[in-house]
Amino acid sequence: MAETKREIERKYESDDSGLPDLTGVAGVASVLDKGTMDLDATYHDTSDLRLAAAAITLRRRTGGSDAGWHLKLPVGPGVRDEIRAPLSDTVPGELAALVRSRVREGQLVPVIRLRSGRDVRDLLDAEGRLLAEVSVDTVRAERLFGGEGHAQWTEIEVELADGGDPAFLDKVEKRLRKAGVRPSKSPSKLARGLAETKGGHPRPKDHGPAEPVTAGDHILAYVRAQRDAIVELDPAVRQDAEESVHDMRVATRRLRSTFRSFRTVLDREVTDPIGVELKWLAGELGVGRDHEVLAERLTAALDDLPATLVSGPVHDRLRTWAKAGERGSRRRLIGVLDSERYLTLLDRLDAVAADPPLRKAAARKPEKVLAEAVRKDFAKVSALVEEAVGQPPGTDRDLALHEARKKAKRTRYAAETARPALGGAAKDLVKSMKSLQSLLGDHQDSVMARTTLRELSAVAHAAGESAFTYGVLYAREERRAERVEETVPGEWKKTSDSMDV
Template sequence: MADTKREIERKYESDDSGLPDLTGVAGVADVVDKGTVDLDATYYDTSDLRLASSKVTLRRRSGGSDAGWHLKLPVAPGVRDEIHAPLSDTIPGELATLARSRVREGQLVPVVRLRTTRDVQHLIDAEGRLLAEVSVDRVRATRLFGGEGEAQWTEIEVELADGGDPAFLDKAEKRLGKAGVRPSKSPSKLARALAETHGGKPHPKEPDAGEPGTAGDHVLAYVRAQRDAIVELDPAVRLDTEEGVHDMRVATRRLRSTFRSFPKVLDRQVTDPIADELKWLAGELGVGRDLEVLAERLAASLDEVPPLLVDGPIHDRLRNWAEAGDRGSRRRLLGVLDSKRYLTLLDTLDALVAAPPLLKAAAGKPEKVLPKAVHKDFAKVTDLIETGMAQPPGTDRDHGLHEARKKAKRTRYAAEAAHPALGKPAKAMVKSMKSLQSRIGEHQDSVMARATLRELSAVAHAAGESTFTYGLLYSREEQRAAAVEAELPDAWKKAKNKARF
């Protein structure tokens, strides 16, 4: 099983003069020489360097205290998540899987070999705790595929200790700067090796869109951001990290909403089939996510019930129901992410961004084109809320408010896309629709909770168990929904007053 750690480091140029004295760095009580180690790393990528284009690295390294396979995923400048697997002759399947959203159907081959002689020092505080590891690396790079040649250089690397305060790196950098040491121009050793050896055909990059000018520019910038989010969140979903599934699902919804909100900017004859595939993906992502949210809601509600009113093994039944559903949905989701259909969708999104199906309105001024689209979506929300609330309490009202919530999301996402162009009015619309979406979402969560409680109560009754507590929870959910319905007219009135361009 691979291990994950957060790597926070900075790299600096070096002229072979060694490491400056760092005893003057604030907080450093001692600098401990840890000796020299020889590292031998082979970096893997596709023939067109798809991983390098995404600032992702996959390597097999021997030597040092962490020999093995390392997959590094970018988080922020100077921050990466490093996933480690034991040393082996072939690429570990788990790491290859985590790189799949970038690699797709490509083959991973050795592209660069780096042999490094590393002089290591530890910066220690007054209590003997490690603050950072500082190394002077003398590197020799050899191109293995897609080019030829060698390159040599020396650099200084400062890596923050696990759990350390990133502000310490600023203190170390200040001391290095006074000694004439400057930050490296390359973000990684691999990037420098590729730049300083010859040949290779990097994965085609999309042209720099520059500053958005037209309505189409703004819509495409939003589309591109959501496409990037889906690709970048893929490893998080596979690793089952907190909010990974939720965030990817939101990105798919934002894309679908954008296609439908701006039909005069992007040709729906092209985007509708893509939207259908995004709906499929969102549905698959939602199977486990919806279950998780519902299980947490029911468990929290049960915790609020006085012990004397908890009759029967309801705790066990809720837990078993949630665990069984989670196991099945997790296996299914991983199968989806490994499917040909999913990888084809990623390729299709790349093609859409590279050659967008722009219509005449795309060339228009954003302050004229974008507000019309946002207002059109907003009008649909108005109609759905008024129609839904006109229905008597029950299934028709529940369905109408659920549709209103979905349209409120679409309006919110349209306003998000328009925000860079329209400024504060669009921001106010986003805030207003988010609040409304949350409020109606509470109503829909109650609807789903009541449906589940009915099912679980029927199973409990068939097993000869008491269903009293299920009925109590059901009644409380009814009260929650009724409270939302009572507050909604005033909340909607306030939302309409705030959401103006």
């Protein structure tokens, strides 16, 4: 079974002088010599080094106290999550799954072998607690695939103790710099090994021009950012990390909205079929997410009720309903991420980013093209809001408000895309649409909550239980939706009056 460890470390260039004296580092009471060890690591990647291009490392290592398979996923500068699995001859399936959004149809092969002689010191405080582990590593690299050659170097690695304050690493670095030691130019041993042996290097990402100039540049920058977000969130979704499903779903929706809003720039004959697949993925991601959000809403509402209004095993029934949805949706979601349909979608997004289907308007200045698209989306929201507030309370109004919410979200994403070109006006519109989206989202959540409460009430009644509490919750949700409906006209008037894109 794999385990995850947050790794916070820094690397430094080293020469034959070894490790400087670190007893003068603030907070360090003693430096404990832990001796030396021999480490032997074989790194696996695709033939075109897709993992290395994303600063991901997958290795099989022997020697030391943590022999086994290690997958390192970047979190931020100098911070990585290391997922460990027991030693085996082949890549463990659970680790292979976590890099599937990168590897796809490719094969993982040994690309480089790094053998290190490691001299370890522990930095301890006055109570003998570990502050950081410092090692001097003499590394020998041997290219195994995609090239040839050997390289050798020495580096210093400082890894923060679990739960330690990252600021302590600044103190260690100050001492090292004072001794003439400088930060490494390579972010990892793998990166340096690949750079210093002959052969292929990680392929650069297709991020387009450094500074967007045309309308097409701006839109493609947004498209690429959302494509990257989907791929990068894949491992987190598989690990059920907090908010990861929501964030991936948002990225899919942003992409689909961008394709729909900017059809004058991107050829819809190419993007419309991809939009269908993005809608499918967002729907699959939403199965569990919507159930989870609804369960949280109903649980909070139930907890807010006085005990005198709770009749029957309502808490138990609600928990059972919530857990049943969670189990089923989780299995289904992993199946989606492992499916050929999903991996094909990622390939198609890569193709759009690398060879975009640009139309004539893509070469025009962004201010006019982007503003026209944003205004067009805003007009659709306006028509839907006016239609909704003109309807009597009931199903038709609920549906119209839900459609207005979806169009508000689309307008928000269009304004996000245009913000670098349009500046403050687009920023203000993003804020307004986000507020409207939140307001109408609360209304839609109330609609869904009432539907679920009716279903739970029917099940409880059939089991001979009291349905009273479900009725109380239903009435509260109904009043909550009414308050939103009363608020919408005034909020929309303020938004319309301030629209200046």
